[in-house]
Amino acid sequence: MILKELNVVGKRIPKLDAAKKAMGRAEYIQDIKLPGMVYGKILYSRYAHANIVKIDTSRAKALPGVLCVLTGEDVPKKMRMGFYKDNPPLKKGKVCSFRDEVAAVAAISNEIAKKALDMIEIQYEELPGIFDPEKAMEPDSPLVHDYHKTNVLNLPWKLHYGDVEKAEKESAFVVEERFTTQWVSHCCLGTSGAIALFDSSNNLTIYTNTQIPSLAQKDFLESLKAMGLENKRARVIKPIIGGGFGSKLDTYAYEHIAILLAHACRRPVKILFDRAEEFKAVSTRQPTIIYIKQGCDKNGKLTFRDMRMVLDNGAYTSWGATTPSVMMMPITSLYRVENVRYEAKCVYTNNTYSQAMRGYGNPQATFAIESTIDMLAEKAGIDRVEMRRINRNQPGDLTPQGFKISSCGLSECIDAVEKEMDIKGPREKGVGFGIASLIHVGGGARIYKSDGCGAILKMDDYGKVDIFTGGTDMGQGLDNITAQIVAEELGLLVEDINVVHSDTDVCPWDVGAHASRSTFVAGNAALGAAKKVKAVILEEAAKTFGVPPDQIVMKARNIFVPGDAEKTMPIDKLLRKVHFSPQGKMLMADYFYDPDNENMGKDMKGNMSVTYAFGAHGVKVKVDEETGKVEVLDYVAAHDVGRAINPLLLEGQVYGGVVMGLGYALTEEVVTRDGKNMNPNFRDYKLFTAKDAVRIKAPVVETYDEYGPFGAKGIGEPGCVPTAPAVANAIYDAVGVRITTLPITPEKVLAALKEKKKRPLN
């Protein structure tokens, strides 16, 4: 679809805060110092599973410079993190993972705080640990939490639409396989940190890298209540955030500990993670064990999809345990498949625990689904690309889970991949092509009671706009999107718009920067406020120009009647006219946009998002058959984005997502041994470097979604969703081995190649 060209929306406008960042003037949590501020440090458990027999903090407390020392005994009973409420910020009585926080110190310097940690004496009684989630489900397994009576969490992740057993019997071809995906870390370059302080009335202010300012505020208010501080205010201020990727979608122990320390010692307390801590104590992406069966008829039409998962929940619960609710999306709705069954069990172990990470379960589920689509296509004798076309989603579809597919560019995305990459063409030895598609939410995601975002807009006498949004920018460009949308609507330039998103005292509510919802939801909120203000401006202009409002245009800072040279005025002049007159007006408006999507019902049905994003990725790899090393030669990532509000930043999201996905596919993993993180550093946790950089093409398909601001849908996550299966499929295409566990290391490929050589061709 060719969209009408607009003035500001659709333009490649550089990130609004990029100059500040390029000059080294951006203030991250690392850079913030407050008067009287002291430093907090956390002591972590020395065992994966142990009883705490005795803690002696007396020596630490006596160290000069130490203001206070806290342990699990100092945490109010009702102070619990996570939706499952199983996680106190300091553990009492027992530790269940190496990551458990057992004590915390506030001191006048980091060095003294570190020294004090070494002086805290703890006697542990080690207990047998359980590190394999499938073993943890067995009846004779050690229990991680005795009070919970079982290691399996009480969660409702189960659905069955149609009749999977019947469909399997009627299928011409069926494939079955087991896949596993690993722990990976977000690796934000800016490490985690928070500064907490109280005023004289015990109101809290907390500076923290959060993607959920409003929900964090709620969490902190609950903590204050548990501390006996009822009806207080909690102000959440975001500094410039050095990377998010989902890592800041839940509140963390270090935030609540900073609050406890600040309250105990009556000083602002800053806790800042070093890199090792960032690896060990920030929650990871949810690892999975996936059992999948898919079938099709003799023409390649999918008949059923049956999936079962075991999720290592670690010792405590964060958003990782809710990834099944998002995994249901590709499971029930990637491609047309009528009969779907899915069950996921989340199991306590003495490992680390997981939370949200870009894609939120979609990459994991799509790895299994899209790998087996290729396997199924091969079994059925159908070309893999055609297999996808046969089963593609189309506009107007209603999926078994109740998703209403409005705009859908999946077909165009597959075409775009084939255009850029000769997938069906000839290839040299060791070279292969792979393709994989994705579905993701594109118009919010109703995972909470509200999926809304508020915006407050005010214009001044100079034609400048301040827009206060609940949205969060963590480098992805929410600020630009907001500014471009408002500037387009009000006929201004981007430099006229000041986007404020950093302070809950000032900014309205938003559920959070997740689910690629910022453009759609925060964008619509800003647009709604801008439309309100525009209506008033046009009314006033109509009075001035003597023509109906619908004949008046706002563009490039001017307001005018097209074709009439007399009826034109700079916008700011009109604003002053409206202000400085009897019973004058100032232009302000607010808008709260909560998309018309649905929470999942008991049967997990519901239209989770107002619209869905689609995409297809193609990758060309070369496999060195002697070493098992996989080189990515070329990559195409085509996405249906509705409309690209800012192509420059959109490409940034795609490239960044793809490279994150390639790391997930090929090089990254948190290596653990009996629950201990063995590679908490950049040397042994293998992120892609500039030297590993890949050429990526990112064709954009614009399907113009009627509900999105100027037709736009979300793009933050799709880049890393189908990457792993695309690569796995390409490796199979190249050398005939299918790797079903991530990451696909040279060792795994080589082992598979050697195994294949041993077996005769069948």
Added chain:
Amino acid sequence: MKEFTYLTPATVEEAVSLYGQHSETAKYMAGGTDVIVKLKDGWMEPDYLISLKKIEELSELRKNEATGDLTIGATVTHAVLEKSIMIQKEYPIIYDAVSNIGSLQVRNVGTIGGNLINAVPSADGAIPMIALDGVALIQGPSGERSVAVKDLFIEPYKTVLKPGEILKKITIPAQAPRTGSAYIKFGRRAAMELPLIGIGVLLSLKEDLQTCAKARIVLGVAGPTPMRAYEAEKLLAGQRITEDILRQAGETAADESKVRDSVRGSAWHRKEMIRVQVRRMGLKCMDIIKNNR
């Protein structure tokens, strides 16, 4: 980091003398990229840090055109070696090894001497020096002595250097004519790697450009210290170099090695890589010799 006093002697004698004054409370430092990490982690807590940066004689990089000997001062940085056209042309194995140590930021400051003294099993710096039959010149309280680089390492993080001794320089004897050398570090990604395995090969050919006059096969991360695969070398000496014999040499080297499982990879895969890369580096050496004609 614990506080310390930083001393900057101008000569080796002065440095050794300072060490004599402070003994175990002192540590030497060249570039600092290894030492500062250890200081931060608390692995060492010296009261005195004796910097070798201001000692001019330690920073020379010089080829004696008359004798063909190469002198590499201990404080020559990896970056200086990487950028030297002479090293790139005449000692490709050194170039291959140092150009991928850490990052450019680390190479601009990290020194070849520091790398050797640190004695990590990966030993990117050590492997080329061993393959080139390098000799280390050491000076300490008891005077000067020479040690072949291949004999420098006792175990991980431990060399034969006694307290107070300083590695001054490495001398590489003149290379035989018709010599090619190459090094590869194998890892999961293209840069910033502590390798799964490091393999250095050097071949010198007789006048017929087919028969091997000398072979050196040096392995890193294949044992506690960098090691020569002597059996594999013997297999090649005096033989016509073909892909097949290089393959055999790779098998032999793999069998000789003492690889282990580690966080970075398994013993099995390391052995496979030795097999493959000895052959590939051997072929690269042959190409270099051919192109130099």
Added chain:
Amino acid sequence: MTTKISFILNGDRISYEIKDHWTLLHLLREEMGLIGTKEGCGNGECGACTVIVDKLAVNSCLYLAVDADGKTIDTIEGLASTDGTLHPLQQSFVDNGGIQCGFCSPGMIMSSKALLDENPNATEDEVKHALAGNICRCTGYVQILESVEAAKRHMSGGGQS
């Protein structure tokens, strides 16, 4: 324990009494308040702390402040001109999407500057080799490499792209 050092910082002559165990990063950030240089790992493994010392890119987290004596040091704060005009590299990173969260950016820009000052015609491979020690998690490096390429053309007199 303490040493008086003298060095040139972003073109200005500076004298400072430092403690021997301070890293250059600590001196810049904590003592001199120059927060542009970032600490990403503290171990020389991410490049966020990259500054230029006597024309060479170094990790300031692994460089002792005492070694800065007599050197010429450039940090991100010194790149833009006094009238606010951004250095071509800074402008290029801004214009070409080379900056998202921005935490790696000062180090990335300084590494790029050290490279292009020494090798104005660096090839893409040479750029990748020089930037291999600067980790970025946001951009996937594509727009960073495009930014450096565009700056390279501008700085070598290419003018408008």
